[in-house]
Amino acid sequence: MPSTSSGLITAHSSASSPAPNPDRLAPDDAYYETTPRRAREQSLLGLGADGVGLSARKRKEKDRTRSASRRRKGHYKKLLWFKQPFPDNYTDEETFLDHMKRNPRLQPYEFWSLMADATVIVQHIASVAIFCCCFVDIAQARVSPVSVVSWASLCTVLGWVLWDYWMAQEEADIVSAATKADEDTASRSSDSSQRLATAKSALLIYAALLGLSPILKSLTKSTTSDSIWAISTWLLCMNVAFFDYGGGTGSHLPASISTNSALMASTVLASRLPSTTHVFSLTLFSIEVFGLFPIFRRHLRSMSWVGHMTLTIALIISACGGVSVTLTGGGRGAWVGGVVLGGCVTFLAMGICSWWLIGLQKYKNEIHGPWDPARPIIRRRWD
Structure with a gap:
C-alpha cells in the first residue's frame, strides 16, 4: 500500500509539472560524459533504480537531439555581430564547401577585343x-x-x-x-x-x-x-x-x-x-x-x-x-x-x-x- 501511494504521488507530481521545452536548455542538461548512461538518465528523470519512465525520457532526448541538429543546420549564419548558439570558430562541414567559388570575377578574353x-x-x-x-x-x-x-x-x-x-x-x-x-x-x-x-x-x-x-x-x-x-x-x-x-x-x-x-x-x-x-x-x-x-x-x-x-x-x-x-x-x-x-x-x-x-x-x-x-x-x- 505505501508503494502504491508513492507511485500515485510521483505520477501526480509529473503530471502537474509543465512539459520541458525542447528549444531551451535546462540546468540538468549539463553533465559529464564519464557519468554512466543509466545513472545519468535516472538522475535527469528523478527515478529510482527500478527505471520507471525510462522509455519516455529516451524518446524526448532523441526528439530534442534531432530538433537541435535540425536547428543547427538550418539557422546557422556566417555572421559574428549577433549571438548564435555556436562557437566563433564553428564550421558547418556539410555546407562550407558549397559556398566556395572559383574565379567569380573571371571575364573570358575575346580575340578581336584583345587585338583592338x-x-x-x-x-x-x-x-x-x-x-x-x-x-x-x-x-x-x-x-x-x-x-x-x-x-x-x-x-x-x-x-x-x-x-x-x-x-x-x-x-x-x-x-x-x-x-x-x-x-x-x-x-x-x-x-x-x-x-x-x-x-x-x-x-x-x-x-x-x-x-x-x-x-x-x-x-x-x-x-x-x-x-x-x-x-x-x-x-x-x-x-x-x-x-x-x-x-x-x-x-x-x-x-x-x-x-x-x-x-x-x-x-x-x-x-x-x-x-x-x-x-x-x-x-x-x-x-x-x-x-x-x-x-x-x-x-x-x-x-x-x-x-x-x-x-x-x-x-x-x-x-x-x-x-x-x-x-x-x-x-x-x-x-x-x-x-x-x-x-x-x-x-x-x-x-x-x-x-x-x-x-x-x-x-x-x-x-x-x-x-x-x-x-x-x-x-x-x-x-
Missing part, C-alpha cells in the same frame, strides 16, 4: 621607332632638323585644335545649371582663358629650349658615345615598359617615369648633335612626341574608333618604312618592302600575343570562400 586593345601598345612603340629614325637621319645629315620639327609642330597645332574642339563639346554638355545665355558667356570666357594659358606655356617652353640648347649641347661632352647609346637605349626601354597604356581620357599626362625617361633619352642623344639648332629641334620634337602626342591619342580613341584605327595604320606605315630606310639606306623600294614586311610582322605579333593571353586564362585559379574579406565598393562620384 593591342593597338595602343603598337601606337606607342611606333612613335618611339619614328623618333629614333628621325634622330639617326638628323645625325647623318639625311634630313634637315628644321623640317622635322616644323612638320611635327604643324601636326601638333592641328591636333591641339581638334583637342580644343573636343574639350569645348564636353564643357558644353556638362554645363547645365545656368541659363542659356549665361552658359554661352561662361563657356566662351573659359575657352579663351584656356587657350591663352596654352599659348603662354608653349612660348615659355620655346624660350626655355632656346636658352638651354647651348648647355645641352655640351652636357655630355666628357662621356663616350658608347655610353650615350647604352643609356639612351635603356631609357627608351623604360619609356615603353612604364607607359600608361590603360589610361583613360581623364589622364592629363602620361606616367611620370615613362615621360621623364624619354625626355632624358632625347637630352643625352641631342648632346651628340653638331649644332644648337639640331639640339633645339630634337628636344622640341621629343616633347611633342612623348609629352603631347599620348594625350591626343587617348582622346582620339575615346572620341572616334575609326580615327584611332586610321592613326594606328599611319603610325605602322611610317615606323616600318622609316626603320627600313634607316637601316638599309635605300629609297622607295626599301620603304615599300619595310612597310609590307613590318605590317605583316606587327599583325602576326598582335595575333600571337592575343592567343597566348587567351590560353593563359585556363591557369587562373582564384578561390573565394565564405570567410574572405569583403571588398568595399568605392563610389567615384557622389550624387
Whole structure:
C-alpha cells in the first residue's frame, strides 16, 4: 500500500509539472560524459533504480537531439555581430564547401577585343621607332632638323585644335545649371582663358629650349658615345615598359617615369648633335612626341574608333618604312618592302600575343570562400 501511494504521488507530481521545452536548455542538461548512461538518465528523470519512465525520457532526448541538429543546420549564419548558439570558430562541414567559388570575377578574353586593345601598345612603340629614325637621319645629315620639327609642330597645332574642339563639346554638355545665355558667356570666357594659358606655356617652353640648347649641347661632352647609346637605349626601354597604356581620357599626362625617361633619352642623344639648332629641334620634337602626342591619342580613341584605327595604320606605315630606310639606306623600294614586311610582322605579333593571353586564362585559379574579406565598393562620384 505505501508503494502504491508513492507511485500515485510521483505520477501526480509529473503530471502537474509543465512539459520541458525542447528549444531551451535546462540546468540538468549539463553533465559529464564519464557519468554512466543509466545513472545519468535516472538522475535527469528523478527515478529510482527500478527505471520507471525510462522509455519516455529516451524518446524526448532523441526528439530534442534531432530538433537541435535540425536547428543547427538550418539557422546557422556566417555572421559574428549577433549571438548564435555556436562557437566563433564553428564550421558547418556539410555546407562550407558549397559556398566556395572559383574565379567569380573571371571575364573570358575575346580575340578581336584583345587585338583592338593591342593597338595602343603598337601606337606607342611606333612613335618611339619614328623618333629614333628621325634622330639617326638628323645625325647623318639625311634630313634637315628644321623640317622635322616644323612638320611635327604643324601636326601638333592641328591636333591641339581638334583637342580644343573636343574639350569645348564636353564643357558644353556638362554645363547645365545656368541659363542659356549665361552658359554661352561662361563657356566662351573659359575657352579663351584656356587657350591663352596654352599659348603662354608653349612660348615659355620655346624660350626655355632656346636658352638651354647651348648647355645641352655640351652636357655630355666628357662621356663616350658608347655610353650615350647604352643609356639612351635603356631609357627608351623604360619609356615603353612604364607607359600608361590603360589610361583613360581623364589622364592629363602620361606616367611620370615613362615621360621623364624619354625626355632624358632625347637630352643625352641631342648632346651628340653638331649644332644648337639640331639640339633645339630634337628636344622640341621629343616633347611633342612623348609629352603631347599620348594625350591626343587617348582622346582620339575615346572620341572616334575609326580615327584611332586610321592613326594606328599611319603610325605602322611610317615606323616600318622609316626603320627600313634607316637601316638599309635605300629609297622607295626599301620603304615599300619595310612597310609590307613590318605590317605583316606587327599583325602576326598582335595575333600571337592575343592567343597566348587567351590560353593563359585556363591557369587562373582564384578561390573565394565564405570567410574572405569583403571588398568595399568605392563610389567615384557622389550624387
